Amino acid sequence: MKALFIGGIKSGKSKHAELFALRQAKKKPYYLATTEFFDDEMKRRIKRHKKQRKKRFRTIEEPLKLSKVIKRCDDIVLIEDIGMWINNMLYHGKEKKIQKEIEKLLRCKQDIVFVVNNVGESVVSENALVREFCDLNGIVSQMIAKECDAVFYVVAGIAQRIK
Amino acid sequence: MKALFIGGIKSGKSKHAELFALRQAKKKPYYLATTEFFDDEMKRRIKRHKKQRKKRFRTIEEPLKLSKVIKRCDDIVLIEDIGMWINNMLYHGKEKKIQKEIEKLLRCKQDIVFVVNNVGESVVSENALVREFCDLNGIVSQMIAKECDAVFYVVAGIAQRIK
């Protein structure tokens, strides 16, 4: 069973995704954190997030090889978040492997909850890298949504099931 | 009874919020304008808005102390808009009082219609102040939506009730 929570910045998508993973878990869900780069602000955000998760999740940190890590999990995995992972892949020059890796992920037999930022409801950026990121984020969101059993669009903390 | 209209720039959220307030009013609804700073473009926008409202609302102007003003109202109050108020609070160094003031507002017994711009469906800004604003706007939207009886997400002039 695979699910996607998509929404804007501070829309509440992570909170909903966490509750969903906790409800679906057999024992204790995994939390796969994709963040690789940290400035002070990021560290504060991550610390706060970790505190919020408390001891309800088993945390794994992996910036790139998501399917490899997930294959070893024996319970539902929450991936937080796909946008950050796309970012890491671009940084490491692996943009051509993004869609392949997503296909692998979607074939994993593990239950997965995906969290994605909805980044494209603005004017097209003047920055080519931002444009590339927006395009990839959108393409990957479509790929994931297509294979998910449940898709939720989150606005103002309210999750609407759209699939 | 409290309601929230959230949507993008020129999505039609204000028009829907105004119609809603007019329908819910006992006599004549209040229009609480939060705008504090004005350049020429803003002045033109505000003039146009005022003209659109005509004489259907009682207008109050208050950039900061929303709950204090609302407590004196004897009919439904439309607040236009919460994003501008967050902006004012940041400008005056009152960012730590934002959530407290929202809690106060939500405890007011008056009927309130909130209008909020949905600003987070884009890439994370490089500007720290914009990031702070986006985060606060999202957190406040969630707080308000949680306590509202009705929440509408407005796209292309169409208001979808999502709560």
Added chain:
Amino acid sequence: MKALFIGGIKSGKSKHAELFALRQAKKKPYYLATTEFFDDEMKRRIKRHKKQRKKRFRTIEEPLKLSKVIKRCDDIVLIEDIGMWINNMLYHGKEKKIQKEIEKLLRCKQDIVFVVNNVGESVVSENALVREFCDLNGIVSQMIAKECDAVFYVVAGIAQRIK
């Protein structure tokens, strides 16, 4: 019969609009491409889009005079996209004719499928031209949605009918 597909960058709105036009066509739908300016990236995008459309559409290229072109069509017309057309109108100093032309379009007896980028779910731009574009894009979206028989909001490749 008129329909609108609105959504973010790479949300899948074009794919849905094309399928819709193909299903509604009597013989072979028209594809009205509004793009006027091309850099290398655009050319690549357009080439890819054309390839995707294959021979299922009759393609017309017109950056400005949409209603004039549509009046000669004897089957459903997909306009891709309205944001680009607004952009062209602004470039040619015809901003004051935008709403008139949209009114003309909406009075055409031909079936039309409109595609629009939802660009306003972000902070207000510091750039006056971007602000003007966002406002016009929003106003035009509302005008179109109001007259359409069907309106779809597309997120992550999923089209939700909102009217």
